[in-house]
Each structure stands twice: as structure tokens, then as C-alpha cells.
Amino acid sequence: MGRHRGRYAEEPSGRSRRRRGRGGAFAALAAALVIVVGLAGAGVYMFGNSGGCGGSDLRLDVAVSPELAPAVDAIARDFNLTETTVDGQCVHAEVRQVDSANVAYGITGSGATMGDTESDVWIPDSSVWPRIVQNHSGDAVLTETGTSVARSPLVLTGLAAYAGDEPAAWEDVIPTAAPGEQPGHTVRVVDPGRSATGLSTLSLLHGTLEQASPDGDTFNAAMTAALQALHRGASADEEAAFLALSGGGEEAPPAMVMSEQAAWRYNSSYDENTVRVDYLEGGTYYLDYPYLVRTEDSGLTRAAEEFRTAIRGESARGHILAEGFRGPEGEVDPAVLSGDHGFSEQAPEELPTPSEGSIGDLTRTWNQMKMDSRVLAIVDISGSMLAEVPGTGMTRMQVTGAAATQGLEMFSPTSELGLWEFSTNVNNNLHYQEIAPVRELQAEEDGTEHRAVLSQALASLRPMPRGDTALYETYLAAYQEMSRTYRPDRNNVILMLTDGDNDNPGGLELAELLSQIDSIASPSRPIPIITIAFGPDVQNLEPLQEIAAATGGAAYMTEDPTEIGEIFINAFSLRIADTDD
Incomplete structure (x- = not known):
């Protein structure tokens, strides 16, 4: 070496x-x-x-x-x-x-x-x-x-957090679906950027999810959800992890991936809150x-x-x-x-140490996911959003607002989000208007966290019965705004939720939109546009795909807006796909 x-x-x-x-x-x-x-x-x-x-x-x-x-x-x-x-x-x-x-x-x-x-x-x-x-x-x-x-092999501790639903294998430890679609458990690791245990946990998940996934898209989505769940439970160092495991934090003690020796050391220091270790199926990595x-x-x-x-x-x-x-x-x-704490004299099956290439890929992926997002979310309030979604008793607007609120849970407290609404002529001669500025979710406004402000704003969105869909003008205005306020230390993203094609006679055409975006765009300042289009009114996804290709984003289409939560996961998995390139 x-x-x-x-x-x-x-x-x-x-x-x-x-x-x-x-x-x-x-x-x-x-x-x-x-x-x-x-x-x-x-x-x-x-x-x-x-x-x-x-x-x-x-x-x-x-x-x-x-x-x-x-x-x-x-x-x-x-x-x-x-x-x-x-x-x-x-x-x-x-x-x-x-x-x-x-x-x-x-x-x-x-x-x-x-x-x-x-x-x-x-x-x-x-x-x-x-x-x-x-x-x-x-x-x-x-x-x-x-x-x-x-x-010292890696084990899982703190299984009391699973309330009887104890995992058998490593893929059972971390949620791999959209928030709210799968029961979640707080799983804590020490930051993989500073910890071999944390980095090995990423390798365990990568290997098991890769085997269980029928294709690359499925794997990327599952791995993205797992990484986001790990981010929510990551500790800066072992001392912080031990404190959380002891119940010294504000939340209930989590399940934790750690080495046998770390578990023994924890039990030696916290004899009133000791843990048992569990050896999961499929082998494990060793320190x-x-x-x-x-x-x-x-x-x-x-x-x-x-x-x-x-x-x-x-x-x-x-x-x-x-x-x-x-x-x-x-x-x-x-x-x-001692066996009193679940330790086994028999050594668990050992997995080979990850290669330097896979370690590099996982580290880059973690760091990319670790970088906080800066997202401008834009919601369609045109008249067609009043249509009812079959089988739900809710309008497209209501379903979209609920799905977007659920999507907020995917972001860390230090992520920045803002909200626009758009249709035609919603703000004097403008086709869009700001509902909430781009701010950190944990920032407080008059004693209310910005995350709660966004949730309330999403719940209060009302469609314009006579409004059309000025998509292209809104895309351009959003791109200009995010470019003007670009943060190089964050992932700057535009997220569009719409139920229709561009519908604004006399307005901006696709070619002109792409030309103007090209004049603004810079490879060193990427601003991907991710569009989630839903409902039967979307006749042609190709223009949205061209916009996505021009900005390094993605375009998704579904006739069921209740699938938006899962699409959020797929959209976030772009980060993993990018690091694999």
C-alpha cells in the first residue's frame, strides 16, 4: 500500500x-x-x-x-x-x-x-x-x-427500540421507503466520515440492498431512504452516540450499530443503562x-x-x-x-473488508447526502387542481399538499426550503408568487419553526378556478432566483409539482426557456429542476424531460398523486446516481 x-x-x-x-x-x-x-x-x-x-x-x-x-x-x-x-x-x-x-x-x-x-x-x-x-x-x-x-465485529444494540419487531438482517435495520410508508426506528451510527463503524454500516446496507433490488433504480431509491434515515440518527462522535444510547438525550434510546468492544465499553461506563448485543444474519464487518x-x-x-x-x-x-x-x-x-449481555463466544461470519474503490464511492455518496439541501418548491394552483382524485375523496390540491408535507420529513432541520405557488396572473401580471421564503427549516418566525410555516402554507393552498398553467415562465423565474441566491455549500434544487402541461397562450415557448436557462447555467453552480407531473391532464412528458436534461434534473409522471412520496425518494436518489457516474 x-x-x-x-x-x-x-x-x-x-x-x-x-x-x-x-x-x-x-x-x-x-x-x-x-x-x-x-x-x-x-x-x-x-x-x-x-x-x-x-x-x-x-x-x-x-x-x-x-x-x-x-x-x-x-x-x-x-x-x-x-x-x-x-x-x-x-x-x-x-x-x-x-x-x-x-x-x-x-x-x-x-x-x-x-x-x-x-x-x-x-x-x-x-x-x-x-x-x-x-x-x-x-x-x-x-x-x-x-x-x-x-x-471486534459490528453488532446491533438497543433493540428495545423495536418493541418486539426485532430485525433479523441488516436490511431490516434502516427504513427504505418514503416517510410514513414504513414503520421507522431511530438507528444511530457515528458519522461515517469519521468512523470506520459508520462507514462499514454503509457497506453492509449497500451490499444487502444491492442483492435485494431487481434493478438500479430500485436500489438507488432504497439506498437513498436508508442514507437519509441514517443521517437523521448520525452522531458526531462516539461520546454523543453513547449519551443517546443511555437515554441522556431528548429522545428514547435508539438502536445503534457499534462494535462488540464499544458495546462492552459502553456497559462498563453506563452500568445502570446497559445494552444487549444482537448478531444479525448475513455476516458482518470487523474492526x-x-x-x-x-x-x-x-x-x-x-x-x-x-x-x-x-x-x-x-x-x-x-x-x-x-x-x-x-x-x-x-x-x-x-x-x-459475558453472555449476560448477549455476547457470543462464537465469532460471527466475517465479510471481506470493502475495497478502496467502494469505500471511496460510499464516502462520496455520504458526503453528498450529508450536504444540506436548498430547495425551492413550486406548487400548481391552476383550476384543474380542483379535480377529485378517485378513491380518496380529496382534490388534487389536497393530496398534493399532504404529500408535499410528508416530503418535508425527508429534510434535515438545517436544510433550506421555500414555497411558491403558480398558475396564470396570480400576482398582478406575474404567474407565480412567493408563499414562504427559502429558509432553514429550524429557523423560527414569531416563535414558529419554518418547517411548521411551510406545512401550514401547503395546507392552505387554494386553486384558482379559472387559472391556467404558466409552467415555462415559472421555471425561468425560479431558475433566475435560485441562481441569484446560489449557495455553493448546499444542493440547490427546484422542485415543481404540477398536474398539467404548459398552458399559457402567448407566453414563453420551450425553446426560449431552454435558451435563457443555458445563458444563466454554470457547470460549477448546478441547479437541477425536478418535476413531478401527475394526473390525466399531463399529455406530454417530453418537454419536462428536456428541461430536466438541460439542468441535470429529472421528470416524473404518475396519474396518482398519492405516489408523490415514493417519487420524492426516487428524485433524491439522483444524488447516488451522480456519485456513481
Whole structure:
């Protein structure tokens, strides 16, 4: 991985990027040894034969994922007492707790880091991190040794949240349908951008949903719903996740995907709110704590090999098992991982670690979904919206308002949404008017959250009995407005809900609309137009598809406006499709 030099290639010590000037020290040591040999040959006794180090240490900097650090620190204390030598110097292992994502992003520069990422040995919590490094920084000095220091499979905790409807497989954990169409459960993971557990959860869902989906569109829609559900339950870090699991938050304790060792550690800290673990069908990923070498210095490389030998020893294994981990062969200490909390001595089936390509795709997808939306929703209030939807006892307007309100639940509190209505001549000579500005859903207006303001506005929309459908003028005005107020840190989208074709004699034609959009559009400032057209009055979807193609959006048509919720999911799945391109 990276610039591999074989398992432990020996290079001149001056090649070390972190300890320059070591060549001079070695030269001095060599000269001293020559003197010692010469004096010994003359019968002069200079040193005792106790095998000590004489005060000279070769310090090995070992960066370890925080939860494993106590065990590795204990192993290092034992190791340092052995006075193991390399080139006459005692190897002294110094262990530091360092977040795995912090090191990975420090090497690649592809994410936020707190610094302090250099070391001679790196033991992250998962092999996904060196794969991320390989994907972004192929020339990084990072040598795999084939050693897994400890292991911990992913499990599910907090099943009380399922109220008797316990999941059997990973695809049962996350809702994969439109809001309101499937019973949902709060499932919490730590942000996959910073957590191997969170990222592995995405891989689990990706694999199971891909197997269960008959086609790409079905998979994209299901994966989108799953990602949105995970976003709603994502914790910034493990501490926040533990607090939520303990019931210390405002909501009921959620189900949570975590490692066995994290569950044991949680139970050790929250003994009044302990959890049981559950092993779901279909196998699982493991945190595998790989032993990686990050130096090309000859002496430090051999020192790293000596410490690797120690960390694989029987006494070292006792330290590892005592901290709630499995050993390299899956063995456990049943006194630590007790069956009283659901822990199983039998190791669950292991899934292969995701490839660097799939990790990159999932990370990009998560980050794209994580980016908040900025949406201008536009609702048709032409006269045809007064028509009744068969079998519902509701008008198209009422069904549309209810479906759009349901769609609001798909957006995070920090997403920005605004609402327009349109027909013909709804606002003096304009065919559209603003009902609610584009604002964060959590923003308050006179003590009322913007999400509630939008819900009330949608419920109060009234069709114009004599109104026609000035689609094209409204598209253009919306595109101009969203371009003028563009936010590069958000997904800027126009969402049109209409039950008819463009119907405005003497108004803007399709060719002119497309020309004007083209003059405004910029590849670096995308504003996709997504149109959901419904009802028997929609005779021709092709113009809407041309508009969608020109803006990177999509056009959907259904005769049943009650399907709008599912179409929302399909529309949002465009983000996944884009990251796969």
C-alpha cells in the first residue's frame, strides 16, 4: 500500500523523514564499538556483561486507536522491560492515542485533522483507513504487515427500540421507503466520515440492498431512504452516540450499530443503562486493528518488527482480551464479553473488508447526502387542481399538499426550503408568487419553526378556478432566483409539482426557456429542476424531460398523486446516481 518496499525494506537511516541526522549518531556508535573491541582485545575490561542498554534508547512512536491504546500501552510496558535491542540500542515503545480518521486525513489531506499524525507505527481501528490512504495518497509510506492486533465485529444494540419487531438482517435495520410508508426506528451510527463503524454500516446496507433490488433504480431509491434515515440518527462522535444510547438525550434510546468492544465499553461506563448485543444474519464487518509501519528508517523498521512480535505474543493477548476485544483468531474472554449481555463466544461470519474503490464511492455518496439541501418548491394552483382524485375523496390540491408535507420529513432541520405557488396572473401580471421564503427549516418566525410555516402554507393552498398553467415562465423565474441566491455549500434544487402541461397562450415557448436557462447555467453552480407531473391532464412528458436534461434534473409522471412520496425518494436518489457516474 503506498510506496511498498516489501515487508520491511532496509534503507539508509538518513532516509527517515522524521529523525534526520541519525546517520551521524550511528557513525559515532560504530566508532565507539571499534574502540571497545580494540580495548577488549588488549585485555581491558570496560563493561559488565549484564546485557543492559547503557542508557541509549531507540524510541518507537506508536499511534493507536484510542479504545485499543490501554491494551497496547500495557503490552509496551512489558516489552520495554525486556530491553530488546536493535544495533545496540534498547527499543522503547511509546504509545499514543490518536483518532484513526485524524491520521488518515492527515496523510491524505482529504478531510479535517487535528494534527499530530506522524508516527513510526500506526494501529487504526480498521483496514478501511489504509485503503482510504491508498485511494488518495498512493505515494504515502505505509507498509502492511499482515498482523491484526485485535478484532471486534459490528453488532446491533438497543433493540428495545423495536418493541418486539426485532430485525433479523441488516436490511431490516434502516427504513427504505418514503416517510410514513414504513414503520421507522431511530438507528444511530457515528458519522461515517469519521468512523470506520459508520462507514462499514454503509457497506453492509449497500451490499444487502444491492442483492435485494431487481434493478438500479430500485436500489438507488432504497439506498437513498436508508442514507437519509441514517443521517437523521448520525452522531458526531462516539461520546454523543453513547449519551443517546443511555437515554441522556431528548429522545428514547435508539438502536445503534457499534462494535462488540464499544458495546462492552459502553456497559462498563453506563452500568445502570446497559445494552444487549444482537448478531444479525448475513455476516458482518470487523474492526481489525491492522499493524502498519510508516517509517523507512532501517533501525526503526526493525524496532517495529520487534514490537510486532511482542504484540502477537500470548501475554499480549491477555491484555487485549481484557479490554473487550477478540483475539486475532476470534477468541474471547467470556468473563469479559459475558453472555449476560448477549455476547457470543462464537465469532460471527466475517465479510471481506470493502475495497478502496467502494469505500471511496460510499464516502462520496455520504458526503453528498450529508450536504444540506436548498430547495425551492413550486406548487400548481391552476383550476384543474380542483379535480377529485378517485378513491380518496380529496382534490388534487389536497393530496398534493399532504404529500408535499410528508416530503418535508425527508429534510434535515438545517436544510433550506421555500414555497411558491403558480398558475396564470396570480400576482398582478406575474404567474407565480412567493408563499414562504427559502429558509432553514429550524429557523423560527414569531416563535414558529419554518418547517411548521411551510406545512401550514401547503395546507392552505387554494386553486384558482379559472387559472391556467404558466409552467415555462415559472421555471425561468425560479431558475433566475435560485441562481441569484446560489449557495455553493448546499444542493440547490427546484422542485415543481404540477398536474398539467404548459398552458399559457402567448407566453414563453420551450425553446426560449431552454435558451435563457443555458445563458444563466454554470457547470460549477448546478441547479437541477425536478418535476413531478401527475394526473390525466399531463399529455406530454417530453418537454419536462428536456428541461430536466438541460439542468441535470429529472421528470416524473404518475396519474396518482398519492405516489408523490415514493417519487420524492426516487428524485433524491439522483444524488447516488451522480456519485456513481
